[in-house]
Amino acid sequence: MPRTKPGSQGGQKPDGQRPTGKGKNDTDRTPFRNMVEGERFMADISQIAPNPRNVREDWEWEEADFEDFVGNVEQHDVLQDPTVIAKAVFVLKFPDDAKHVPENALWVLGMGERRWRAAVRLGKKQLPVVLRNSSADKMDEVLWSENQSRKGLDPIQEAIIFQRFRTEQKLNAEQIAARLGKRGDKALSGSEISKKIKLLQLTDGPARRAVRQRKLGVDPAYQLLNKLRTTKKVEEAWALMEREGIGWQKALEALAPSEKKPSKKSEPQPNFSSTKTGTDIETPKLPAQGGSSDVSNKADAEARRARSIACQHVLSQRTYGEPDELAERLARSILVHAGEPAAQAGMTLLEGAGIPVPEAPLNGTGLARLADAIALASDEFRASSRSSSDWDEHDVRHIKQLVTEAGYAPSPTEAQHIASGAELQQ
Numbered sequence: 001m002p003r004t005k006p007g008s009q010g011g012q013k014p015d016g017q018r019p020t021g022k023g024k025n026d027t028d029r030t031p032f033r034n035m036v037e038g039e040r041f042m043a044d045i046s047q048i049a050p051n052p053r054n055v056r057e058d059w060e061w062e063e064a065d066f067e068d069f070v071g072n073v074e075q076h077d078v079l080q081d082p083t084v085i086a087k088a089v090f091v092l093k094f095p096d097d098a099k100h101v102p103e104n105a106l107w108v109l110g111m112g113e114r115r116w117r118a119a120v121r122l123g124k125k126q127l128p129v130v131l132r133n134s135s136a137d138k139m140d141e142v143l144w145s146e147n148q149s150r151k152g153l154d155p156i157q158e159a160i161i162f163q164r165f166r167t168e169q170k171l172n173a174e175q176i177a178a179r180l181g182k183r184g185d186k187a188l189s190g191s192e193i194s195k196k197i198k199l200l201q202l203t204d205g206p207a208r209r210a211v212r213q214r215k216l217g218v219d220p221a222y223q224l225l226n227k228l229r230t231t232k233k234v235e236e237a238w239a240l241m242e243r244e245g246i247g248w249q250k251a252l253e254a255l256a257p258s259e260k261k262p263s264k265k266s267e268p269q270p271n272f273s274s275t276k277t278g279t280d281i282e283t284p285k286l287p288a289q290g291g292s293s294d295v296s297n298k299a300d301a302e303a304r305r306a307r308s309i310a311c312q313h314v315l316s317q318r319t320y321g322e323p324d325e326l327a328e329r330l331a332r333s334i335l336v337h338a339g340e341p342a343a344q345a346g347m348t349l350l351e352g353a354g355i356p357v358p359e360a361p362l363n364g365t366g367l368a369r370l371a372d373a374i375a376l377a378s379d380e381f382r383a384s385s386r387s388s389s390d391w392d393e394h395d396v397r398h399i400k401q402l403v404t405e406a407g408y409a410p411s412p413t414e415a416q417h418i419a420s421g422a423e424l425q426q
Helices: 057-063 064-076 087-091 093-102 113-121 131-148 156-166 174-179 190-201 206-212 218-228 231-244 248-255 294-317 325-337 340-352 363-385 393-406 414-418
Strands: 017-019 031-036 040-044 081-084 107-109 125-131
Touching: 017 206, 017 363, 040 131, 040 294, 081 087, 081 131, 087 093, 087 107, 087 131, 093 340, 125 131, 131 156, 131 174, 156 174, 156 190, 156 206, 156 393, 174 206, 174 294, 174 340, 190 218, 206 231, 231 248, 231 294, 248 393, 294 340, 325 363, 340 363, 363 393
Parallel strands: 081 125
Antiparallel strands: 017 031, 040 125, 081 107
């Protein structure tokens, strides 16, 4: 998103170079020398651009707590140097954001936008900064870390960062949670990440703003969106909650008093109002075999969990065109004959991959995507509900698919099946 910055003078200078002169902090613009990663230097504030990837909004710098921070900087100065990235490095790494970096900027902020803005507000001309070009490789992790250590991001801002990880780095919800680790003393979960990504479907309006202001919680907003299915209906529900002083369940009952399953037996639809969410599909637990141990049971559980994550990765990487008549008929057949557990598992895989579950009525690419997810979940159900010693050719094909499309690392037993092949059991 575009970010504002003060006007400035001067042209763009070479990457990783700074002015040198008679003194160490001289800002005479000639000549230039190469900069060293980690070097501290005085930079003209007018030549530092705010980071366009920072999800903070400009209006947040007008709030009372920021005014208090400005007063603290005025009294004690900046106690920790902001970090900057050479503009050329930033633009090379993030070409889509280049248009938001002013032409006259030499540096883009890495960490420390609050400190930079406070210095701007106080009319300072220069600011001590540290060159950290290497932070461009983990820009979103850096922004996440800094914002969590200060005033936390709101749920929509968090969702924007999560979505970047999904679209730019091709990570599923579970992998994003592992990458970002804890938020404060609480670990992130794939389920939380999936729910917040779904909230990006809300268009800018009172309900979305209520989520940002934490007046409408993430779970209630997710449930309303999942059940009412459209932003317009969610806005109606939020307006009713505000007007009547009621909870989201009562608002849902008022707006959708009789959500019934489709009456057509020929084309039943999966239950889209299910409240089940998460990142792992629940698979049947096998009875203990003779000689089995807690260690082997734990290994089986870890393998199932790893395959579930691999299934999510497969779905996140696939693209779907409009199905032809035959493909659409096959997709509908999968939905018609899938049991409730498989249908629920397919939707759970989509949620875990950060992919919105297609809304009814199903057709086109939405139909193809959901049918594919249910088919993949059915294969995983089959493999998980049978002892690996009973696996056949179908199960081995499923594992091979995860290896090929998701880079799944098979367990020793799975690798043995792949190497030797399994005879189809009649």
